[in-house]
Amino acid sequence: MEESIHGMQEYQSFQYKFTFSTTQAVFQLTYMTPTIVVMLKIFMSFRGPSHWNSAHTMNHHIYVIIMLYFLFICSKIMIISLPLLFLIPLCCTSFMIPALGYCRQMGSPLNYGATYIYYSGGWDGWRNSYIHLVMSIVMCSLTILCSVVMLFKLRQSVFSNSSARTKEQSKRAESSLSFTMISFIIPFINNTMLTIVYLTFPGWVYHMMIFRPFGNDCETVMMPWILYMTHPMFRRKRTISQSTAVTTIPRMNSPIMH
Numbered sequence: 001m002e003e004s005i006h007g008m009q010e011y012q013s014f015q016y017k018f019t020f021s022t023t024q025a026v027f028q029l030t031y032m033t034p035t036i037v038v039m040l041k042i043f044m045s046f047r048g049p050s051h052w053n054s055a056h057t058m059n060h061h062i063y064v065i066i067m068l069y070f071l072f073i074c075s076k077i078m079i080i081s082l083p084l085l086f087l088i089p090l091c092c093t094s095f096m097i098p099a100l101g102y103c104r105q106m107g108s109p110l111n112y113g114a115t116y117i118y119y120s121g122g123w124d125g126w127r128n129s130y131i132h133l134v135m136s137i138v139m140c141s142l143t144i145l146c147s148v149v150m151l152f153k154l155r156q157s158v159f160s161n162s163s164a165r166t167k168e169q170s171k172r173a174e175s176s177l178s179f180t181m182i183s184f185i186i187p188f189i190n191n192t193m194l195t196i197v198y199l200t201f202p203g204w205v206y207h208m209m210i211f212r213p214f215g216n217d218c219e220t221v222m223m224p225w226i227l228y229m230t231h232p233m234f235r236r237k238r239t240i241s242q243s244t245a246v247t248t249i250p251r252m253n254s255p256i257m258h
């Protein structure tokens with residue numbers, strides 16, 4: 001077991017010391033904590049009365065319909081996707097069934113105490129890095145393609161409709177979709193670059209791992225914030241007080257009636 005920390009006296013007598021890694025972990029709390037609050041607000045908005053009808057709460061059975069409606073509106077895609085959800089993880093982990101897991105020391109520039117779980121004794125010639133690389137490239141390309149098609153459809157709806165309200169809504173949807181596309185492309189690019197560096201320049205992989213958590217957090221953080229900031233459900237209603245002027249017309253006797 002190469003670079004294993006098991007049995008090392010310096011790890012058995014480990015005492016915590018403040019390092020740069022601690023600062024990196026604490027910094028994530030500055031944006032993850034507000035994101036959790038936003039997630040709870042989104043969750044409570046669906047659990048409580050709706051903004052459009054405060055007298056009734058949403059039927060809880062609607063969640064089952066939301067989770068299952070993909071099976072009906074895109075059945076061909078689901079027939080391919082569902083088996084892949086089980087096949088890809090099986091290919092990535094099956095070769096490690098006879099392997100032995102152990103803790104391994106990371107290299108420079110990470111300091112003492114930076115460890116990760118590795119394996120020894122797996123099937124010869126099997127590595128999940130190639131599967132990760134192919135999946136990252138394919139999924140990122142398909143995601144960008146679908147987003148570009150949706151943006152093109154939005155632009156067509158703007159040109160084919162002269163309504164000012166429709167144009168405004170399409171512009172908001174286009175902005176929301178653009179920010180969302182950027183948020184989930186960043187993790188794909190991050191993981192793809194890390195895998196390429198791991199396969200070609202293994203000595204530099206630990207430098208890339210410093211930035212990997214922040215790249216993966218972009219999707220977790222930006223998605224709920226984009227939904228919360230752009231969806232009309234979470235906007236406060238503006239109440240405009242209008243003073244109604246009531247004019248009293250005095251009753252006058254018409255000279256014709258005399």
